[in-house]
Amino acid sequence: MAHIKINDLTSFHGALNDPLRLRLLRLLMERELCVCEMMRVLKTPQYKVSRHLGVLKKAGLIRDWREGTWIHYEIAPAIPGVLKESLVCLRSLWDQSSVIKHDLRILGRSSARKPGEPVVNC
Amino acid sequence: MAHIKINDLTSFHGALNDPLRLRLLRLLMERELCVCEMMRVLKTPQYKVSRHLGVLKKAGLIRDWREGTWIHYEIAPAIPGVLKESLVCLRSLWDQSSVIKHDLRILGRSSARKPGEPVVNC
DNA sequence: TCTTTATATGCGCCATTTCGCATATAATAG
């Protein structure tokens, strides 16, 4: 069980301190997504999505990998247990927000590409 | 069950986005405290403690009342259930930090004045 | 190689936040 530094806590709470980042993280708690999908769901310019994903990544909350020209993001599998539990708890809080609810509805309508399936649209 | 606006979420996470505020809030999760006690425990100038308590108060997380020249602070009793649960969850996370652990040890050594008891020191 | 698609980032600008000092306020004691 590793120590957590007060700076890690600050960067954690800092990462959650922006509406767009909150929404991005919440989407990623549903499933792995590529940047262009998040752009579409949140109707947000590419440079914003990339920038804010960068902050979440730097805080260690998400990780990414490349597949062709796409970059996929997902919740970092290696985050400590206490942190994961906190996120699950916070999810219940966030889900009371109508903006978050709306985002999830839009995400639900957008089709998930299954692994190996050819890239269709973006 | 009231809706929570995305702005409330932002102000919540914003309130937690500062090391000193985190430490203050954590102390108040132990027990009601007056400003001068928090100054002593956290070894922090008065204006900083007051300012940051003001932010926590504005976010609706704590409330205060006067007793003589002292101002007491405590966790707001009226905060919504989901929020309270989130705080309890986050407490486990924060408590892994050695800074927080240290603060709590110092607080434990400082004597709590019981209600009605005369004010002794500060 | 040239183009297109997907994503990241350097940079300057503006808004927000924090700091530290000084001062204001409020209650109490003398």
Place this chain on the structure above:
DNA sequence: CTATTATATGCGAAATGGCGCATATAAAGA
């Protein structure tokens, strides 16, 4: 009324953070 104790706050400077544009990078396709 004056002094003291406890706390809050106005203000300017410094630091931080997000925005938007433009551009860089990287892979794939023609």
